[in-house]
Amino acid sequence: MLNISTLNPNLIALLVLLICGVISQNTTIIIACALLIILASLPVAQPFLPYLEKYGLNWGILLLTIAVLTPIASGKIGSETLLKSFTSWQSLLAILVGVLVAWLGGRGVKLMSADPTVVAGLLIGTVIGVAFLRGVPVGPLIAAGILSLFYTGTK
Known part of the structure; x- marks a missing residue:
């Protein structure tokens, strides 16, 4: 039994x-x-779990960055398309949102390092979002970045 x-x-x-x-x-x-x-x-x-815990996030960000940049390397997005990104309000808004999300992600990494007690809640929320709302598991960084806006003293 x-x-x-x-x-x-x-x-x-x-x-x-x-x-x-x-x-x-x-x-x-x-x-x-x-x-x-x-x-x-x-x-x-x-013995590999602490190593994965310490470096896994960096590996994930690296892999995600490679995936996002691959259309440029493959030629699906050419220099002309990149330049056109500065010609419409939708593309300029997309650039601004990209900057905001990257900034929030950076704040999130700092918060998760500075206050590990929030990590469990962020992970639970992310898993719920991924499992039941068809989200993607990049949520903890952005969620931590948004959470950091409510924390005083977190830069």
Whole structure:
């Protein structure tokens, strides 16, 4: 018989999140939770978790940046299109929103580093948004950036 008291509560939390991913049919949550459950369950993989925790965000940002810049490298977005970005109000607004979001993301990284107690809430909110609202998991940085606007002393 399974003894619930011997189960790791962190793995149970990941399993619940995995189930949320399955229910909402969100492959990002499913893959992330499944990989973390496997890594956390294998004693040989335990040393990699702190490394992944420390550098994973940077790797994710790097991969996301590469994905966003790939259309320029592939030629789908040429220099003419880039220059046209400065000719319409919609494109100029998009540039301003991009600047705002990047600034908020930077504030979010600082807040998450300075006040780790908010990380759990941001993660729960992001998982809910990804699993049930078809969002994408870039939310914690922007959410932390928005949250930082309500914190006094956070720059």
